Amino acid sequence: MIEIENITKRYGDNTVVDTVSMTVEPRTITVIVGTSGSGKTTLMRMINRLVEPSDGMIRIDGADNRSIPGYELRRHIGYAIQGHGLFPHRTVAENIATVPTLLGWDKKRIAAKVEELLTLFQLDPAAFGPRYPHELSGGQQQRVGVARALAAEPNILLMDEPFGALDPVIRAKAQDDLLAIQKHFGTTIVLVTHDMEEAFHLADKIAVMDKGRIVQCAAPEEMLVNPATDFVETLIGAEERPFRLLSIGTAADAAEAGEAQGEPIAASVSQREALSSLLWSGREALPVVGADGASLGRVTLAGLARRAARPQ
Numbered sequence: 404m405i406e407i408e409n410i411t412k413r414y415g416d417n418t419v420v421d422t423v424s425m426t427v428e429p430r431t432i433t434v435i436v437g438t439s440g441s442g443k444t445t446l447m448r449m450i451n452r453l454v455e456p457s458d459g460m461i462r463i464d465g466a467d468n469r470s471i472p473g474y475e476l477r478r479h480i481g482y483a484i485q486g487h488g489l490f491p492h493r494t495v496a497e498n499i500a501t502v503p504t505l506l507g508w509d510k511k512r513i514a515a516k517v518e519e520l521l522t523l524f525q526l527d528p529a530a531f532g533p534r535y536p537h538e539l540s541g542g543q544q545q546r547v548g549v550a551r552a553l554a555a556e557p558n559i560l561l562m563d564e565p566f567g568a569l570d571p572v573i574r575a576k577a578q579d580d581l582l583a584i585q586k587h588f589g590t591t592i593v594l595v596t597h598d599m600e601e602a603f604h605l606a607d608k609i610a611v612m613d614k615g616r617i618v619q620c621a622a623p624e625e626m627l628v629n630p631a632t633d634f635v636e637t638l639i640g641a642e643e644r645p646f647r648l649l650s651i652g653t654a655a656d657a658a659e660a661g662e663a664q665g666e667p668i669a670a671s672v673s674q675r676e677a678l679s680s681l682l683w684s685g686r687e688a689l690p691v692v693g694a695d696g697a698s699l700g701r702v703t704l705a706g707l708a709r710r711a712a713r714p715q
């Protein structure tokens with residue numbers, strides 16, 4: 404758990420993070436959004452003390468983060484940034500092994516971890532482990548960057564625009580990989596993004612920052628229904644609200660009993676994607692199938708329309 408209490412950062416007369424308080428529950432994803440320069444990165448970097456606060460306190464699993472040496476903190480908190488920050492003269496395997504090596508893990512354990520992570524990120528360890536970063540595509544480098552951040556099995560992972568440089572298709576894949584990995588390891592994630600669609604797709608909670616302050620921190624549904632300020636309403640895009648509601652839930656959640664004809668929809672896709680398939684197929688209903696191909700019923704236009712409507 405991360406408890407942020409009245410944290411403030413000033414540069415001279417400029418207060419860039421202003422008495423922010425927020426709790427990040429274990430095993431959840433909190434996404435920080437807001438205008439450029441609102442203090443998102445500064446707030447996040449105070450968690451692992453890459454930036455020292457001017458005031459306030461941050462507790463990590465109950466311990467004041469100032470009681471832990473900075474280098475120690477950064478070894479135990481994963482950190483992934485846009486452009487991934489890989490070491491160019493180290494192989495992929497050596498990059499991923501960076502923190503475990505610093506922590507003195509034995510060679511066998513490190514090799515097993517590198518192999519596990521590369522496999523998890525769908526990069527063949529034999530083919531990719533010995534390569535150098537410049538021999539990888541941007542999307543592959545980005546996956547290695549996240550793998551490196553996860554190598555020492557951190558409870559906490561901080562991510563600053565990790566998918567910012569990726570094209571939309573690879574980006575969607577990277578987001579789904581992250582959700583799967585977060586479930587697998589139970590990691591607590593704080594992620595900064597400019598992309599509201601990404602925020603709604605990933606977040607258990609969204610924190611909206613404006614001029615150094617958190618103006619609302621809430622579950623995505625709650626924020627859609629009750630935006631705290633006009634700024635929050637503008638940021639989430641009022642005209643997108645029904646679609647954002649649908650992008651939070653999966654087709655499996657919206658499945659109803661009954662049969663339907665047509666190309667089946669995968670249970671794991673968002674209801675927004677299910678709606679798109681329904682509209683494009685021109686049908687009132689389509690079958691839903693699980694990963695094993697078993698039928699889970701059907702999704703209907705009428706059912707999705709009810710889900711997209713303002714909750715009562």
Ligand SMILES: Nc1ncnc2c1ncn2[C@@H]1O[C@H](COP(=O)(O)OP(=O)(O)OP(=O)(O)O)[C@@H](O)[C@H]1O
Nearest residue numbers: 414419437438439440441442443444445446595597
């Ligand atoms: N080392 C520094 N010295 C002085 N001012 C700084 C420093 N680092 C950040 N700032 C200022 O603090 C403010 C907040 O910066 P920060 O990077 O946290 O914003 P952000 O919300 O992450 O922005 P963006 O979305 O553009 O990345 C900005 O006005 C920035 O210029």
